[in-house]
Amino acid sequence: MNKEQFSKARSILGKTQKQLAQLLGVSLKAVQSYEQGWRSVPLHVERQVYFLLVNRRQKDQPRKRKDCWTQKKCSNKKNCPAWEFQAGHLCWFLSGTQCDCTVDKDWKGKMEVCRNCEVLASLL
Template sequence: MEKTEFSSIRRKLGKTQKQLAALLGMSLKTIHSYEQGWRSIPAHIERQLFFLLIKQRGKNKELIPCWEQKSCPNREACPAWEFQSGDLCWFLCGTLCDCTNDVSYRDKISICRECSIFKRLTE
């Protein structure tokens, strides 16, 4: 995640830097550092930001689970199905779609960013 995307998501969440720092459990200086590009944004922070953004936007949308959208033949073996979190497939590690099983979260999110499900959730 680049600094501009980080700042953009913060604004979409309607949070000041101070409010986002409190929400993420970090210092205001850390948020400044991310937005200025002085520090790289760790994968776990990127993950939390997308989670918050999607949950905020999902309040007004009827979400169709990923296994239905993709007609998944392995749904019962997938963590998204097991935990009935078809809108959080991008968040969960070990999902079975699009070769994201057994990859790091950083690799997984780069695959998920191209997925129509993730794109719909973050639009």
């Protein structure tokens, strides 16, 4: 997650830097540093930000979530934890997903792929 995406996520969440820092369990200085690009956003913080985005409430209209297996026309869903736990909108959050592009990757490698996937990209 780059500084622009981090700032956009904070804006979408409607939080001040201080409020987001409290939600993420980091210092205000850390949030400021992520937004300025002085520090890269750690993977665990990025994961928390996406989790907050996917679970935010929208006042004007509820989102219709599309499951990953539908969006990606998955043929291996029966062996995937996203299918097992009916978390197709959280596939990027789960380790061990069976997407051709992320299977057998460590967390860092998985997130590099997921950042460019339409399932996760729809959050920003």
